[in-house]
Amino acid sequence: MEFNSSSPRTIPVVSTFASPFDSSSSSPVNRKPISLWPGMYHSPVTDALWDTRSKVFERLFDPPKDAPPQSELLTKTPSQSRTSIFYNLSSDYILREQYRDPWNDVRIGKLLEDLDALAGTISFKHCCDDDSMTRPLLLVTASVDKIVLKKPISVDIDLKIVGSVIWVGRSSIEIQLDVIQSTKESNDASDSVALTANFIFVARDSKTGKAAPVNRLSPQTEREKFLFEEAEARSKLRKRKRGGDRKEFENGEVNRLETLLAEGRIFCDMPALADRDSILLRDTRLENSLICQPQQRNIHGRIFGGFLLHRAFELAFSTAYAFAGMVPYFLEIDHVDFLRPVDVGDFLRFKSCVLYTKLENPDQPLINIEVVAHVTRPEIRSSEVSNAFYFTFTVRPEAKASMNGFRIRNVVPGTEEEARRILERMDAAALQSGKCVRMET
Numbered sequence: 001m002e003f004n005s006s007s008p009r010t011i012p013v014v015s016t017f018a019s020p021f022d023s024s025s026s027s028p029v030n031r032k033p034i035s036l037w038p039g040m041y042h043s044p045v046t047d048a049l050w051d052t053r054s055k056v057f058e059r060l061f062d063p064p065k066d067a068p069p070q071s072e073l074l075t076k077t078p079s080q081s082r083t084s085i086f087y088n089l090s091s092d093y094i095l096r097e098q099y100r101d102p103w104n105d106v107r108i109g110k111l112l113e114d115l116d117a118l119a120g121t122i123s124f125k126h127c128c129d130d131d132s133m134t135r136p137l138l139l140v141t142a143s144v145d146k147i148v149l150k151k152p153i154s155v156d157i158d159l160k161i162v163g164s165v166i167w168v169g170r171s172s173i174e175i176q177l178d179v180i181q182s183t184k185e186s187n188d189a190s191d192s193v194a195l196t197a198n199f200i201f202v203a204r205d206s207k208t209g210k211a212a213p214v215n216r217l218s219p220q221t222e223r224e225k226f227l228f229e230e231a232e233a234r235s236k237l238r239k240r241k242r243g244g245d246r247k248e249f250e251n252g253e254v255n256r257l258e259t260l261l262a263e264g265r266i267f268c269d270m271p272a273l274a275d276r277d278s279i280l281l282r283d284t285r286l287e288n289s290l291i292c293q294p295q296q297r298n299i300h301g302r303i304f305g306g307f308l309l310h311r312a313f314e315l316a317f318s319t320a321y322a323f324a325g326m327v328p329y330f331l332e333i334d335h336v337d338f339l340r341p342v343d344v345g346d347f348l349r350f351k352s353c354v355l356y357t358k359l360e361n362p363d364q365p366l367i368n369i370e371v372v373a374h375v376t377r378p379e380i381r382s383s384e385v386s387n388a389f390y391f392t393f394t395v396r397p398e399a400k401a402s403m404n405g406f407r408i409r410n411v412v413p414g415t416e417e418e419a420r421r422i423l424e425r426m427d428a429a430a431l432q433s434g435k436c437v438r439m440e441t
Contacts, residue, residue: 010084044095045085045114046306049121069205070129070137075216078224081126081175082164085118090158099155103396106153108330109310109317111179111195116141116306118163119175119199120298126165126173127203127214137212138204140341141305142172145198145234147333153194157181166198166224167231171211173201174231198231260419264412278410281418284354286319292346303342308373308387309333312350316369316391319352324367324408328393331366334429340375340386347376348386354411355390356422365408367393368425390425 089096101107123139153159163177179195205212219225264281267274290311298304313330320328342348351372358366371389376382395408413419 010086043110043113044098045087046117046304049085049114049117069207069212070134073213073215074129075218076126076165077218077220078164078166078227079220081122082162083118083122083125084160084162085114087159089155096155101155103327104155106155106159108149108153109313111153112147112309112313113304113306114161115147115177115179115197116199116304116309118161119177119197119201120305122163122165122175123173123199123201126168126217129215135206137214138206138209138300139173139201140204140300140302141199141338142202143200143338144309144333144336145174145200146335147195147197149195149330149332151194153179153181157183159194165217166219166227167235168214168217169235170213171203172235173203173214174234175199175201176227176231198234256423257416257419260413260422261416264414264419267412268414275410277407278412280414281353281355281411281422282414284319284323284411285352286315286322287349287351288315289347289349292342292344292348294344297344301344303344303346303348305338308338308342309336309389312371312373312387312389313391315350315352316371316389317393319354319369319371320367320391320393323354324393324395326395328367329396331392331394334390334392334425336387336389338387340384342373342375342386347378349374349376349383355425356411357408359408359410364394367395367408368429369393370421370425390428 087095087099089099099106099110120139120141127137127139158181160180161177162180163175165173166176167174175198177197177199178193179197180192181194182192203212203214204210217228219228263275263278267278267280288311292303296303296307313333317328317330351374353370355368355370357368369391371391372385373387373389374383375386413422
């Protein structure tokens with residue numbers, strides 16, 4: 001099975017029989033590998049991606065001890081890194097059961113794992129110099145720019161994810177992924193895109209740990225050039241936000257803070273007089289904790305970024321469910337930064353809350369959930385933020401129709417710190433929305 005940097009690659013994920021209850025397929029040849037049975041941790045797609053990556057690049061994983069870094073950067077095209085994976089959901093019973101949620105859609109959390117794993121494979125493919133005498137780069141997920149669900153993803157229809165590198169900086173790479181699900185009703189290719197995601201990876205020298213340059217990218221088609229320019233604009237915007245935007249925000253925030261805090265003070269000081277259609281932010285919180293296990297690590301030995309996305313999503317979904325009293329429907333994940341690595345054995349705590357709601361459109365109320373992941377070290381009494389995730393949900397139309405007259409509450413902060421977090425996220429969402437409008441026009 002050949003796989004080189006100049007040819008696109010589709011990674012199949014298939015089962016060998018239709019049902020685990022089918023006794024006719026008792027031959028060992030037809031048995032499903034145990035790692036692909038329901039109940040195992042990593043998704044079959046993630047396992048297949050890592051297995052493919054390991055086999056293809058296995059000679060690069062064990063270079064000589066004194067191997068030098070890559071000496072000459074190559075120029076590659078987006079098509080050289082383009083990779084796809086195919087989910088045979090319509091006929092593969094076991095695969096379908098692994099991805100089914102209670103509402104017969106695909107489990108988004110499990111799909112997030114696959115997106116991160118595929119983005120890692122694509123970035124690795126772009127950075128590979130095909131030289132076993134140089135040491136390979138260490139590639140880590142730096143951030144997720146945005147993940148947007150465009151339409152429901154059915155678990156009964158075949159699915160494909162296609163991705164490629166669309167932009168590179170000196171040591172960073174942006175990968176765009178499209179989740180595609182075609183139906184008989186949709187003949188237009190653009191209508192088949194169910195979800196889009198943009199991942200940013202950074203390259204580190206595997207020996208020194210310092211930022212390392214990556215191969216250049218040469219977009220060929222008009223579409224590739226357009227995506228490159230969009231990604232370049234996003235990179236510049238991220239740099240500006242890390243720079244001097246904070247002072248401008250602080251100068252204009254005093255009145256907005258006071259307005260947000262006014263209702264919260266009534267809840268805290270005169271709860272009997274508070275608005276019954278509102279709720280304090282602190283009363284929407286949920287939390288879970290875990291010790292990171294070896295089964296959750298990636299091929300570099302650290303906790304898999306897709307695992308963090310998966311766990312954060314499922315806590316966010318639960319938070320929105322408990323808050324709304326109706327089954328939530330996922331819309332998007334806002335920009336995510338991976339601030340520090342998470343290692344096997346770390347005590348990881350996920351804390352969630354409803355940060356704010358938007359109720360102007362009664363047909364599609366928006367519930368914005370914040371999930372913060374903390375790496376806690378009880379031995380030295382420390383706790384550091386590893387990731388902050390921001391999810392947007394609405395409610396399923398069928399769930400809303402069954403709740404006669406039920407109304408989603410407004411969320412109000414009880415402290416100045418909570419009010420600041422709300423304003424920062426509102427401003428970030430408004431900036432992102434404005435940027436999307438400008439790009440479309």
